[in-house]
Amino acid sequence: MSSNLTLAERLQRPHLRDLVPYASARRSMSGGAIWLNANEAPYTPSAAANAPDNNRYPAFQSTLLNQAFADYAGVAAAQVLSGRGSDEAIELLIRAFCEPNRDSILICPPTYGMYAISAQTHGCATVQVPLQQRTEGNWQLDLAAIDNNLNGVKLVFVCSPSNPLGNSLDSADLRALLEHVGERALVVVDEAYIEFTASRDSRAMGVASWLQDYPQLVVLRTLSKAFGLAALRCGFVLAASSIIAVLQKVIAPYPLPQPTIDGAIAALQSAALEAMWQLRDETVRQRQRLLQALQQRSWVRQIYPSVTNFVLLQVDAAEALVKQLSDQGILIRNQSQQLGLANCVRISIGSADELDQLIARLPA
Ligand SMILES: Cc1ncc(COP(=O)(O)O)c(C=O)c1O
Numbered sequence: 001m002s003s004n005l006t007l008a009e010r011l012q013r014p015h016l017r018d019l020v021p022y023a024s025a026r027r028s029m030s031g032g033a034i035w036l037n038a039n040e041a042p043y044t045p046s047a048a049a050n051a052p053d054n055n056r057y058p059a060f061q062s063t064l065l066n067q068a069f070a071d072y073a074g075v076a077a078a079q080v081l082s083g084r085g086s087d088e089a090i091e092l093l094i095r096a097f098c099e100p101n102r103d104s105i106l107i108c109p110p111t112y113g114m115y116a117i118s119a120q121t122h123g124c125a126t127v128q129v130p131l132q133q134r135t136e137g138n139w140q141l142d143l144a145a146i147d148n149n150l151n152g153v154k155l156v157f158v159c160s161p162s163n164p165l166g167n168s169l170d171s172a173d174l175r176a177l178l179e180h181v182g183e184r185a186l187v188v189v190d191e192a193y194i195e196f197t198a199s200r201d202s203r204a205m206g207v208a209s210w211l212q213d214y215p216q217l218v219v220l221r222t223l224s225k226a227f228g229l230a231a232l233r234c235g236f237v238l239a240a241s242s243i244i245a246v247l248q249k250v251i252a253p254y255p256l257p258q259p260t261i262d263g264a265i266a267a268l269q270s271a272a273l274e275a276m277w278q279l280r281d282e283t284v285r286q287r288q289r290l291l292q293a294l295q296q297r298s299w300v301r302q303i304y305p306s307v308t309n310f311v312l313l314q315v316d317a318a319e320a321l322v323k324q325l326s327d328q329g330i331l332i333r334n335q336s337q338q339l340g341l342a343n344c345v346r347i348s349i350g351s352a353d354e355l356d357q358l359i360a361r362l363p364a
Helices: 007-011 063-073 085-098 114-121 145-148 171-181 209-211 241-250 260-269 270-294 319-326 352-361
Strands: 082-083 103-105 127-128 132-134 136-140 153-158 186-190 215-222 235-239 299-304 310-315 344-348
Touching: 007 186, 007 215, 007 241, 063 082, 063 103, 063 215, 063 235, 063 260, 082 085, 082 241, 085 114, 085 153, 085 215, 085 241, 103 114, 114 127, 136 235, 171 186, 171 310, 209 215, 209 235, 235 241, 241 344, 260 270, 270 310, 270 352, 310 319, 319 344
Parallel strands: 103 127, 103 153, 153 186, 186 215
Antiparallel strands: 082 235, 132 136, 215 235, 299 310, 310 344
């Protein structure tokens, strides 16, 4: 095998090496005044559905959007891929790098459920290396066990801050993980909740600034959490441009609808970013208020420390609590099926009013 291949080219599924991606009309030609190359309609006939250019396919990757997110995250636009939420990114990574029935992914439960589900739908095995409790409520990577279980693994998924635990992974451990894994696999750090941990210096948060040091690093980001835009379905992969190039071979020709692209660009302008940080600060205040209320309840056995927009707690009877609240119209999530989380529930930090109502209905 030629040594001048990039890491991404070496790790990608073999058949992708020679795959020429579908050349959509928008991707293969630009400019021109009269567009007759994509079988689009000349205009949108229904006034109700009309918006500028709704008759046109959107860009394969919006330069404006990717540049806006690159500026926000402190990376180069060539290191950004935008798609339908981080869930699509997870799936694309597995589709691009894992050969069904041969390669596997490694996860560290308890963790976000979609890594294993995406691997399963794709016919790939999931190696599980549980987090270990380092000090009370502080769950961290078991680096030695990960190291011993990398055989056949192409992607290591870690989630920091963690869903469902709510804490951050130790950054020295993340560095050690990247060093241990070396060029054997890609290390995917899912930072869906990173804004909740950060100062307002978005370029300093998380591990995106490590991309220059670690070609095996992939960072996942989303607009679904702190940005309050889950309905847009917009997420980002930040990685070496050679990894982005491989993902571009497997992503759909027009991944993001134009309204999503427009909404996401708007959300990354400075006034909108300021509003995002304000909601983040308010969420942290509300989280504190909820914690105070929970600390006074005798049926709460343990509250996991959270740097996110949710709290995880162990209670006397999770199922009964979830049912009791849902009978009153309040939905929280039972996490008891997760490894090591018997009788645990996860509560998202809603508005002050929503939390007032929750607190009023919590058992005494
Ligand atoms: C850790 C984590 N990663 C990814 C996602 C998916 O986010 P998106 O809405 O960007 O697909 C979630 C959603 O809950 C999540 O908790």
